[in-house]
Amino acid sequence: MLRFLARFVLAAMFGSTVPLAASAQVRLVEATPAAQASAVTSITLRFSETIAPESASAAVVMTGMPGMSDHPDMKMAQVKARVGDDRRSILLTSPRPLPAGDYRVDWSATGADGQRVSGRHVFKVG
Known part of the structure; x- marks a missing residue:
């Protein structure tokens, strides 16, 4: 009986910790700039864990421009993305400040669990 109880306890311990790490x-967890910004030349996306550099991507899209009610989405090609040295962030940089308008950052990344996730961060310049 004692041997069964020991096996049960070990199985319960390992059974409850392994799925937590794997899941x-x-x-x-954080994105800059905030919802309202000015003179934006860099954007930082911070994640809850390390991300695989080869699978990470991000793009900045202008979704609205002052005075244009029907502004089509426009990818900001001059903005370049790279994974930060900490491997927990994506850094986007522009050689010049983004013009006044509404923006969306579309991102995707793969964590240690191998699952690819994606999301959006929106902000306004001006």
């Missing part, structure tokens, strides 16, 4: 999913 962790990368998520966005």
Whole structure:
């Protein structure tokens, strides 16, 4: 009986910790700039865990421009993305400030669990 109880306790301990580690999913925990910004030349997306550099991507899309009610989505090609040295962030940089308008950052990344996740961060310049 004691041997059965010991096996049960070990199975319960390992059974409850392994799924927690395996089920962790990368998520966005912080993004800058905030909802309202000015003179934006860099954007930082910070994640809850390390991300795989080869699978990470992000793009900045202008979704609205002052005075244009029907502005089509426009990818900001001059903005370049790279994974930060900490491997927990994506850094986007522009050689010049983004013009006044509404923006969306579309991102995707893969965490240690191998699951690809994606999301959006929106902000306004001006």
